[in-house]
Every structure is written in structure tokens, then in C-alpha cells.
Amino acid sequence: MNTVKRYVTQGLAIVLLLGASCSAVAARSSATAAPSGPAGIQTMIDSAEDGDVLTIPAGIYEEQIIVDKSVWIVAEGEVTLIGNGEAPVLHVVADEAAIEGFRIEQASAGTDAPAVLVSADRAVLRALDIRTRASGILLRQANHSRLVGNTIRPFTGEGESTANGDRVYNGIDAYDSHDNLIEGNSIAYMNDGIYLESSDRNVVRRNHVDHSRYGIHGMFSEGIVVTENDGEANTTGAMVMGVEGAEVASNTFVKMNESVNSQGILLFEVNRSRIADNQVEGNRVGLYIELSSGNEFRNNRVIRNFVGIQLLESEHNRFEGNDAIGNVIDVEATDSLNNRLTRNYWDAYQGIDTDGDGAGNLRYAVNPFFRKLTSETPSYQLFFHSPGMLFLESMFAAGQSDWTFDDEPLMKPSSMREQEYARDGEGGAAFAAAAVMLAVSLLLLYYYGGRRKC
Amino acid sequence: MTRHRWGMFVLTAFAVLITACSSTQNPQSQDPAQAEFTLLTDPSPVAAGQQAKVAVAVSGIADTAGADVQLDIRELDDPRRPNYVTAAGQGDSTFAAAYTFRQAGSYTIYVHYYLQGLHLTKKKLLEVQ
Numbered sequence: 001m002n003t004v005k006r007y008v009t010q011g012l013a014i015v016l017l018l019g020a021s022c023s024a025v026a027a028r029s030s031a032t033a034a035p036s037g038p039a040g041i042q043t044m045i046d047s048a049e050d051g052d053v054l055t056i057p058a059g060i061y062e063e064q065i066i067v068d069k070s071v072w073i074v075a076e077g078e079v080t081l082i083g084n085g086e087a088p089v090l091h092v093v094a095d096e097a098a099i100e101g102f103r104i105e106q107a108s109a110g111t112d113a114p115a116v117l118v119s120a121d122r123a124v125l126r127a128l129d130i131r132t133r134a135s136g137i138l139l140r141q142a143n144h145s146r147l148v149g150n151t152i153r154p155f156t157g158e159g160e161s162t163a164n165g166d167r168v169y170n171g172i173d174a175y176d177s178h179d180n181l182i183e184g185n186s187i188a189y190m191n192d193g194i195y196l197e198s199s200d201r202n203v204v205r206r207n208h209v210d211h212s213r214y215g216i217h218g219m220f221s222e223g224i225v226v227t228e229n230d231g232e233a234n235t236t237g238a239m240v241m242g243v244e245g246a247e248v249a250s251n252t253f254v255k256m257n258e259s260v261n262s263q264g265i266l267l268f269e270v271n272r273s274r275i276a277d278n279q280v281e282g283n284r285v286g287l288y289i290e291l292s293s294g295n296e297f298r299n300n301r302v303i304r305n306f307v308g309i310q311l312l313e314s315e316h317n318r319f320e321g322n323d324a325i326g327n328v329i330d331v332e333a334t335d336s337l338n339n340r341l342t343r344n345y346w347d348a349y350q351g352i353d354t355d356g357d358g359a360g361n362l363r364y365a366v367n368p369f370f371r372k373l374t375s376e377t378p379s380y381q382l383f384f385h386s387p388g389m390l391f392l393e394s395m396f397a398a399g400q401s402d403w404t405f406d407d408e409p410l411m412k413p414s415s416m417r418e419q420e421y422a423r424d425g426e427g428g429a430a431f432a433a434a435a436v437m438l439a440v441s442l443l444l445l446y447y448y449g450g451r452r453k454c
Numbered sequence: 455m456t457r458h459r460w461g462m463f464v465l466t467a468f469a470v471l472i473t474a475c476s477s478t479q480n481p482q483s484q485d486p487a488q489a490e491f492t493l494l495t496d497p498s499p500v501a502a503g504q505q506a507k508v509a510v511a512v513s514g515i516a517d518t519a520g521a522d523v524q525l526d527i528r529e530l531d532d533p534r535r536p537n538y539v540t541a542a543g544q545g546d547s548t549f550a551a552a553y554t555f556r557q558a559g560s561y562t563i564y565v566h567y568y569l570q571g572l573h574l575t576k577k578k579l580l581e582v583q
Contacts, residue, residue: 198534213571220534235571260483261572268575284483291577312487334487375485 041065041073041081050094056102067092067099072124075101084108088117088138098124106132107155114169115152118142118177131155135169136190139177139199147172147180152187170195171212174202182207192217193231196224204229214239215253218246226251235259237280239266246273254281263288264305270295280305286327289314297322299414307371311336319344319406323413328384331366331404345410353411364409369396486574488514491565493578494548500582502558508580509550510541510565518569523549526564530557538566555582 040063044054050070058077064087067073071094080103083089089106090099097120106115114135116125123145130136136152139145152171171187173195174180183205187193193209193216196202200222207229209215215231218224220242230252231237237253240246253264264280267273270292279301280286286305287297290312299321302308308327309319312334319341324330330346333339343359351360370393374381383389489512496507508525512518523541528534541549555561560581567574 197536213573220536235573241575259571269577285486288486290486290575306483310487332487375488 045069045071045073064088065090067097068094070094070096072098073100073102079103080105082107083113083115086111086113088113088115090116092116092118092120092123092125092142095121096123098126099128100124100126101128103129104131105155106130106134109133112169114138114173118145121145124148125150132169135173136171136187137173139172139174139180142174142177143179145177145180147182147185149184150186152185152190154189168213170217171209174199178202181205187212193234195219196221200224203227209234218243221246225249230254235261236263236266237283239263239268240270240273241266241268243270244272246270248273248275248278250277252279252281253283254279260284264302266290267292267295274298275300279303285310288312289317293317296320301325301414302327307332311339315339318342321410321414323415324348325413328381329371332368332371333404339404341404341406343408343410344406345413346406347413349406349409351409351411358412359408359410364406365400366404366406367393367396368403369393484515484572484574489567489574489576490514491567491574491576491578493563493565493580495580500555500580502555502582505552505554507550508539508541508553508563509544509548512547512549512567515547515567515569515574518543518547521549521567521569523568524566525551525553526566527553527555528562528564530559530561533562555580558582 041056041061042063042065044056045065045067048054048069048071053072053074055074055076056079058079060080060082062082062084064083064085065081067090079101081089082105084107086108089104092099104115106113112134114137115130115132116128116137117140118125118137119140119142121143123142125137125146126148128150130150130152131154132152133155137147137150154168168191170192171190171194172182172185175197177199178201180202182194182202185207187207187209188211190212192214193212194204194207195217197219198221201224202221203225204216205225205227209229209231211233213234214236215234216226216229216238218226218240222243223245224243226238226240226246226248228250229238232253232255234253238248238251240248248265262283264283264286265275265278266288267275268290272294274296276296276298277300281303283305285307286302287300287309289310292314293316295317297317297319301323302325303323304326306327307329308324308331310332314336315338317339319339320343322344324344325347330348346364349360349364351362351364353360355361370384370389492511492513494509494511496509500506510523510525521543525539525541527537527539529537539551539553541551543549560579563578563580565576565578
């Protein structure tokens with residue numbers, strides 16, 4: 001009996017050992033090989049239920065996936081999904097699906113299929129590393145979704161210099177998709193980094209775009225919010241067109257001077273919007289504004305552009321608290337009346353502040369002489385700020401009624417004003433500390449001196 | 455004398471260098487305010503339901519060779535929906551496309567002009583009878 005028991009125990013141990021070995025081999029092979037086909041991700045999705053969490057083992061998966069269930073698909077380790085067909089590599093069609101941590105390669109030449117297509121609501125795409133010959137992520141009638149922390153670059157095969165012939169696609173491209181959050185994504189070498197068309201109330205926040213045409217491009221999208229993004233070496237940092245009630249704030253678009261036509265922020269037919277706290281530096285035009293009215297431009301830093309602010313057929317805009325530093329031409333306004341400029345800093349302003357309110361006593365007149373001269377003969381730009389040019393400019397006073405004026409130009413830029421404010425705060429604290437110390441010392445003197453004698 | 459000859463050589467080399475740098479074909483910047491797009495139609499005025507030729511004459515841009523022009527013609531019943539029509543170059547800074555306007559009314563047409571990273575947009579209105 002004991003012998004039988006021993007054989008059974010040994011047999012079970014061998015079976016368990018074999019099972020364990022097989023599992024280990026399977027696990028190892030899934031980390032290195034391509035478990036497409038029956039063991040692929042689509043099979044796992046097909047057998048899942050809504051609400052399931054699917055953990056995908058590390059490996060390379062050559063398949064195109066349709067997520068038609070509300071599942072959360074998470075990469076465990078390095079998961080690479082490669083698509084070579086006419087369809088998107090990953091297509092989300094079910095609401096409330098989430099995909100996280102994948103590397104996705106759209107390697108098909110000659111197709112417009114994106115790496116990822118979302119045509120459902122409340123999707124989450126997080127930490128995807130996308131390499132694509134076409135668009136990175138397309139949103140089509142996809143609402144309330146979140147695209148967070150993804151990286152998008154063109155796919156280039158060995159020895160190839162461009163993604164898909166001469167055509168370059170957009171990184172994130174939304175059409176008829178509303179109320180989405182696009183945050184913390186990094187996009188480079190695409191056509192437009194983030195493109196929104198007819199897509200309302202999307203929030204585009206803390207993204208980085210470089211070496212693309214437009215960093216952020218919003219077209220006919222109401223109430224979009226573009227904040228805290230940064231871009232460099234794009235043709236234009238942000239273009240917003242055909243929009244009411246947008247907010248473009250705290251963005252930084254610098255080093256755009258690789259293109260002779262670069263613009264920091266371009267607004268076309270934008271109305272009743274707020275453009276604030278942005279920094280636009282090193283462009284042909286810092287803020288380009290056309291057919292736009294009723295906007296508020298506040299506390300922007302417009303630095304080292306050829307033209308700081310250019311207005312064309314734009315009226316009733318208000319500029320306040322902005323810094324214009326190192327621009328060749330501060331403001332150029334064509335067919336643009338009734339714009340209000342007040343309490344901005346212009347480094348070209350030469351005036352005095354006798355009453356100490358921080359603003360000059362004389363208004364700042366933007367003399368168009370240099371602009372007119374250089375627009376007719378660009379080589380005269382060589383004489384920028386030369387003594388002779390400044391003298392000629394001072395002599396030119398024709399048509400002053402059409403000039404642009406700042407009623408109360410500030411004497412110091414915002415950075416210096418902030419430092420003074422901080423110093424004022426420090427001074428107040430020091431005064432309070434000194435007062436407390438004085439009071440304590442007086443109390444001590446009274447206690448150890450006068451009071452004991454009584 | 456030798457020093458004088460060396461001086462002349464250095465000056466000549468410097469002049470050649472400057473000339474070579476100046477003659478490099480750098481792309482010209484384009485002031486968007488200088489660009490003008492004039493909308494032309496054939497027939498004029500355009501009648502609803504009949505195919506028309508819609509053309510854009512470009513001026514204020516030094517060289518339009520190789521430019522791509524798209525007309526975004528907004529339909530009256532769905533003005534938020536983009537409707538891009540490619541206008542082909544006619545060789546005289548004019549770009550044209552055939553289009554049939556379905557209804558009578560005032561159409562908004564956005565002209566998009568692309569050339570080597572330059573993108574200019576102008577808004578035009580067209581009355582269709």
C-alpha cells in the first residue's frame with residue numbers, strides 16, 4: 001500500500017514538475033517571440049467580458065486589434081504591437097476601453113490607416129509609444145476620452161528618411177470629437193502635432209511638440225482650452241481658427257526660427273477668447289492675429305521676433321500686461337482699428353515715470369517707418385537700431401492717426417515687476433520679524449530691569 | 455610689397471566668401487498681410503445646381519510655383535463641416551477647381567495656400583443665385 005502511495009506521489013510530483021517547466025518555457029517564449037494567432041491579443045479580447053483587465057505578457061505581436069469590449073488592456077513589460085495591413089493597428093470601437101503601455105508600430109507603406117483609431121466614447125490611451133507611417137491617433141466621433149502620456153514619432157524603416165513617401169500625417173487628429181483630454185503627450189516630426197477640427201471643448205494640456213508644421217492646430221472647435229504646452233522648431237506653435245471662446249494660456253513656443261515663416265501663435269477668425277501668459281520667442285511673427293475680434297491678450301511675453309504682434313483686419317482686441325522685448329517691429333496693424341493697448345512693456349519705449357505708478361507719462365507710439373522701409377527693401381533690416389535709422393524714424397510723423405499706441409506703457413517688464421513684488425513681500429516679513437524682536441527685547445528689559453526694582 | 459600682396463589676397467578671399475554667402479538661395483519670408491487672393495468664378499454670377507469654375511488669383515507672393523491650393527467650401531446646410539476641394543494651378547498664379555453649388559445663398563470659402571511650410575488662409579464670400 002505504501003509502495004502504491006509512493007508511486008502516486010512521485011507521479012504527481014513529475015506531472016507538477018513537467019507542468020511547471022512547460023509554463024516557464026511558455027512564459028519565456030512569450031517574452032521573446034511573437035504569440036500572434038490563437039494566442040494573440042485579439043483572442044484574449046474575444047474571450048474577455050466587459051470590465052475585465054487583460055494583462056499582456058511581454059513580446060512582439062504582429063496583428064491588428066479591434067477592441068470591441070469595455071476592457072482594460074495593460075502591457076506587462078515591453079509589448080510591441082505591429083500592424084502591416086490596410087486597417088489601423090489598434091481600433092477602439094467599445095466605450096470605456098483602456099489601453100496602456102504598448103509600443104505600437106504602423107509599418108504599412110501606402111495606406112492612410114492610423115496606428116490607433118478611436119471611434120467610441122470614454123476611451124483611455126495611456127503611455128503608448130507609437131511609431132507610424134500615417135497618423136498616430138485618430139479620434140472620430142470619440143467623446144470624453146483621455147489621451148495621456150503618449151509618444152508619437154514617424155515610423156522609419158532601415159535606410160528610410162521619411163515616414164510614408166513625402167506625405168507627413170498628424171500626430172493626434174480629432175474630428176467631430178468633443179470633451180476629450182489630451183495631456184502630457186510628446187510628438188515630433190509629424191505634420192501637425194495635435195489637430196482638432198469641429199471638435200468642441202477639448203482640453204490640450206502639457207503636451208510637447210517639436211519639428212512639426214503646427215504644434216497645435218484647432219479649427220472650428222468651440223471652447224477649446226490650450227494650456228501649458230510647449231513647442232520648438234515648428235513652423236507655428238499654435239494655430240487657432242474659426243473659434244469662439246477659446247483659452248490659449250501659459251504655452252511656450254520658442255526656437256521656431258528654422259522656418260522663415262514661423263509664427264508663435266496664429267489666430268484666424270478667433271473671437272471672444274483669452275490669450276494669456278504665453279511665451280512666443282524667435283519667430284517671424286510672435287502673435288499673428290487676422291479677422292479676430294473681442295479677444296483679451298494679457299501677460300504674454302513676446303520676445304525676439306521679427307514682428308512682435310501683427311494684426312490684420314482685427315478689431316476690439318485688448319492687450320494688457322504683455323512684454324515686448326527684442327522684437328525688430330513691435331506691432332504692425334493693417335486695417336485694424338479700435339484695438340486697445342494699455343500697460344504693456346515695450347523695450348523700445350523711451351519715457352519717464354514722474355508719478356511713480358510704474359507707467360510712463362507719455363504714450364508709446366509704434367512708429368511704422370522701419371516696417372514700411374524694410375517691407376519695400378528688406379536689406380535695410382541691416383540698419384535696425386542704427387543711429388541714422390533712429391534719427392530718420394524720429395523725423396517721420398506722417399499719418400499718426402493710424403499708428404498704434406499704448407496709453408500707459410510700463411517702465412519695467414513683468415520679470416522685474418515680479419522681483420520687486422517679491423522683494424516687497426520679503427521687506428514686509430523682515431519688518432514684522434524686526435518688530436517682534438524689538439517687542440521681545442523690550443519685554444525682557446522690562447522684566448529683568450525695571451520690574452525687579454519695584 | 456609681399457605684405458601688401460597678402461593683404462590684397464585676404465581681402466579678395468573675404469569678398470568672394472561674402473558674395474558666395476549672399477548668393478545662396480535662402481527661402482524668402484512671406485508677409486501674410488501682403489498676400490491677396492481674389493476669387494473669380496465662371497460663370498459670374500454662379501447659379502445654384504450648375505457646375506462652375508471657381509478660381510483664386512494669387513498676388514503679393516513672389517513665387518507661386520509648386521504651391522498647393524485648397525478651397526474649403528462650406529455648404530449652407532452644414533457650415534461646420536469642412537469640404538475641401540483641390541484647386542489646380544493654371545500657370546499664371548491662378549488656381550481653379552470645378553464645383554457645383556447646390557443651393558442659392560451666401561457661401562463662405564476658406565482659401566488655403568501651401569508652399570514649402572508656408573500656409574496662408576483667407577476667407578472669401580461668394581453669392582450663388
